[in-house]
Amino acid sequence: MKIVVCIKQVGFVYYPAAVDLATGEIDLGKIVFMLNPYDEVAVEEAISIREQVANSEVVIITAGGPETEKALRYAFAMGADRMIRINYVSADSWSTSLALSVAIEKNGYDMVFCGKKAIDSNGNQMGSFIAERLQIPQVSGIVSMDLAVSERKVIVERYLGKGDREEVECDLPALFTVEMALNDPRYPTLPKRFAAEKKVVEIIDPKALGISPEQEVSLTEIRKISLPRPKTRKVFTPDSSLSAADRIKQMMSGGAKSREAGDVLEGTPEELAGHIVKFLVQEKVV
Amino acid sequence: MLPSAGKILLLLSIIVTLFFFGRRAWFLIKLLKSGRSLDRFDHPGERWKYTLGQVFTQRCSLKTVAKGDYAGIGHLLLFYGFCLFLVRYIFHIAEAFNEALSPAIFGSIFNNLFFLCLDMAGLIIMGAIVWAAIRRYILKPERLDPSLDAGIILGVIFTLMCLHYATEGFRFLADPKPFAVWSFVGTFLSYVFREMGWQRKSQDLYLIFWWLHILLVFGFGIFILYSKHLHILGSHFNLYFRPLGSKGALQLIGDLEDTESFAIDRVNDFNWKQLLDLYACTECGRCTENCPASSSGKALRPMDIIHNLKLHLLASGRELLKSKERGGAGKGILPVVGKVVTGDEFWACTTCHACVEVCPVNIEHVSRMVDMRRQSVLVESDFPAEYKQIFKNLEIFGDPKGKGKLTREDWTANLKINKLYQPEEGRPVDVLFWVGCIGATYDDRSKNTVIAAAKVLEKAGVNFGILGKEEPCCGDPALRMGNEYLFQKIANNNIEMFRKYGIKKIVTPCPHCFSVLKKEYASLGANFEISTLVDFIGGLLKEGRLEIKSKINATFTYHDPCYLGRHNSLYDGPREILQSSLGVNIVEMGRRKEKSFCCGAGGGNMWRGMSAGKRIEGLRIAEAVKTDAQGIVTACPYCEVMFDCAIKQEGLGYSFKLLDIVELVKQATID
DSSP states (O other): OEEEEEOOEEEEOOTTTTBOTTTOOBOGGGOEEEEOHHHHHHHHHHHHHHHHSSSOEEEEEEESOGGGHHHHHHHHHTTOSEEEEEOOOOSSHHHHHHHHHHHHHHHOOSEEEEESOOTTTOOOOHHHHHHHHHTOOEEEEEEEEEEETTTTEEEEEEEEETTEEEEEEEESSEEEEEOGGGOOOOOOOHHHHHHHHHSOOEEEOGGGGTOOTTTOOOSOOOOOOOOOOOOOOOOOOOOTTSOHHHHHHHHHTTOSOOOOOOOOOOSOHHHHHHHHHHHHHHTTOO | OOOHHHHHHHHHHHHHHHHHHHHHHHHHHHHHHTSBOOOOOSOHHHHHHHHHHHHHTTHHHHTTOBTTBOHHHHHHHHHHHHHHHHHHHHHHHHHHHOTTOSGGGGOHHHHHHHHHHHHHHHHHHHHHHHHHHIIIIIIOOTTOOOOHHHHHHHHHHHHHHHHHHHHHHHHHHHSOOGGGGGSHHHHHHHHHHHHTTOTTTHHHHHHHHHHHHHHHHHHHHHHHTTSGGGHHHHHHHHHHTOOOSSTTOOOOOSOTTOGGGTOOOSGGGSBHHHHHHHHHOOOOOHHHHHOHHHHTTOSOOHHHHHHHHHHHHHHSHHHHHHOOSOSSOOTTOOOTBTTTBOHHHHHTOOOOOHHHHHOTTOOOOHHHHHHHHHIIIIISOOSOHHHHHHHHHHHHTSSTTOOOGGGTTGGGTTSOOEETTBOOTTOOOOEEEOOOHIIIIIOHHHHHHHHHHHHHHHHTTOOEEEOGGGOOOOSHHHHHTTOHHHHHHHHHHHHHHHHHHTOOEEEESOHHHHHIIIIITGGGTOOOEEEEHHHHHHHHHHHTSSOOSSOOOOEEEEOOOTTTTTTTOOOHHHHHIIIIITOOEEOOOSSOGGGOOOOSOTTTGGGSOOOSSSOHHHHHHHHHHTTTOSEEEESOHHHHHHHHHHHHHTTOTTTSEEEEHHHHHHHHHTO
8 A cells, every 4th residue: 555645844933923013024034844733644644554554655745945854854753664855846736736746646656645734825725736636536624534445445534514524435546635633643753763864865856757847837826915904803782772681682692693594505526516616606706 | 505416407507598598689689780781880989988877877767757757766776776686696606606706705895785785775676666566557657558578577576586585585594694684684584484484494495496586587588688678788789879960960861863772661671770779669658758749649659660660570580581682571571661650650750859859768769750751752652642742842843832932032021131142232241041931931920030030130230141032942841751852952952052152151040941951951061150040149149239128028938949959959048038138037838948849840740731639739839828928939930830820729819929039039129
């Protein structure tokens, strides 16, 4: 079983200490770099599977400059078999996903794990982009996983919100993005840390991946970073012309405004996507 | 005085006894040798002086005497009596082979005095034994285990005394000697036996009792090596091989990459001194009695850990000696961490050192806890999940809570304080004021202490500076929690930074930072002078650089922080400041100075939640409130955080004050 885990070394920004409160500019010298916590969970899951299934291999892969090897080695020290760094720094997730997916394809895989999102860019997109490029199924935000290795499939659970969960059966090969709740990542043992320091990182030059400049497309660009506007807080005050009993009823009802019930649609992903696009066009969003 | 057949029998008995004794002793020694190596063979002169001094003045026992616990005096009596009887037994055996080899060879005066002392000693011993038995089996103090082992020892010693007197009695009846009157109990008994009509049989009875006596002595001699009485051999060596370095300093791991050098898998992975500790334990229970974790209902009971390790070592001894390879349990060999000692036990330790301080035979409990934590964290990576976040925070953000360095200067908001990375022109920095994670990041209460300290130092005209945003954690939590790798990384970085800024003098308000910067950093090559804020202020007051404007007329109780007191022997400085300089009236708590009761924050416990039992800080505040003082004063930011919490929890926030000593100094010198 070949398991590939995509990780990212993220920059943790202290707010408001590292941000210029006048302009909204982030002081790059004050960023603290660390392994993305969601990716740490992904690595832990991959290693747990490797421990359960014989003849398995866990490969950690990241795209970035040499400074990202710190996070890479930490992830490797948790118990992986190989670590790869694609010497590639891109403008956005879409173009990074190209490099990652080509490298993953070259390596071969049965399962790919990603963190649900990176805590600095908060895009939540990398997993989907890679799955799309690899043309494999994807289940996002998993909170539990059961393997049925012989049948080459897994059964996972994901949060649906408001306490509901969805159980999904998925054939392998597939990509999974993980929620924090999936597991409790292990702390690397000291011998493994030293082994990780010594081990040579497999560095891939993007040219070696055969990516042509035309393929390196960014779909997004960052135009502006600004500070959040302070949120207005609505404080509910009961109508004082009402009697005490009515005022209490009003407070208990949660406010005078009634909520509109929404539609919960069902259908295949293609059908649902069609509905959503129609709705967006209707609301003149697109 | 024995017939030749008797002499041969005696010789055989001696040989047999020596054989069994020697065989067991060799087994015990081999087990010691199978432990990790450790150099405690330095400074023999100092070591001999200490050991002989402690043993022959019985200071080891007398130091344990406290109100309500006078057992140390009983031990002193038993010890001296035992020494006397040891000499007697040597003569006893010698005399049996050649009558001339009696105490009389040193002259009749010596002989008379010797027997007088001996008989008196015998009575005192019997009295002490009865006292011990009443305590252990009837009064039953909490710390004593009414075990069979103890019962046998008490019983045998009492019987030996009876046999000694009976033997003497029959001897003087059968063969009156002129010196007999000095052996007054024996003489008295000889009269009794004569009244009983045993005159004719007295020679035979003498012989019978003589043999009974000597055989019981031999048997007991062998039994010593199989029971807790082993301490009479182990404890002397334990005193000799005590750590000579700074109190409380942990020995750092030399080569972190060599896992074999620090992994504790099986019990003889401990070093030989730690194994000797197990032999030396007399099972007095004082460690458990004084342990804050034990007192608050946690799983940790230090004596139980020592005892369980000892039982396991002896039970699996043969297997341990057979199998050379480390790792992987053989028959009956259990992994120490998790099986012989559980995580609940060693993680509850606050490293307060009350156990080490009170132990009469110098057992080192605390370093053992840290060694087991090292195994748990570095080798097995099997420890409670919430501790992982502390380590990650230290590694990534530089402080245990993960608040990061950017907010470490927030407390300086309205003050003009020199920062080492951006020193002000014309304001030299003579001394680094090391703030510490609590003062810099924890909460407003802690920040008040540091602000007060800065104002006092400024008032005294001290040219100090802070590291501010560049100040990292000192690494103490990582060290005490067993993450030696993280600690050495932090410490080496800090030492580099000290070198970069040319720092030669440091003052800090936190005793934990002080301890680790002074001791463990030194073993990593650091070279600077460091003092606690309390000591520094004491110096300023003495030099007249701080003037007391108004005395403080209040009654407070003073809490000796573990890392200021037991770890660094700084008890009087704070008291002097409070009483002489500030005019505070101190009412002391029962448990003070060396016997101070921990606030519960040490050993990394500050940064993680304590689980079972009562809150340690609650117990201490309850004790403080009982003194009827207006509040509690202490000199450690950790203690203050814990007490703040406890006071609020008891709803005493408005009636019981909590102050750091420097806040009082500020009040008296500036306000």
